[in-house]
Amino acid sequence: MSERPTWRKAKASGPEEGACVELADLAAVVGIRDSKDPGAGHLRLSREALASLFREVGPGPG
Template sequence: MLSDGGNCVEIADLGAVVGVRDSKDPGGGHLDVSRGALRALLADLKRR
């Protein structure tokens, strides 16, 4: 889990994909993203 000022995101290995959800609303559903898409997102965030 990553935390920054109360904004929390959880990621989970779901086998073929990675699940991403808001840790403050675990019943609110999650996004399934490919590992490549998550890598690209994290790389882009690091460049900012």
């Protein structure tokens, strides 16, 4: 039986924020999903791909 991943949302995200994602360590990859609809599934990205995505979109607000 596999262990359930721990999904984490940014501390800067408040309950009234509408555009939040959650990340989870899935061993060889990182999971990323919409915090408003976690049951819709998730993307699986390599750590390198996730780092590239963060460089591309830049820092968040605040």
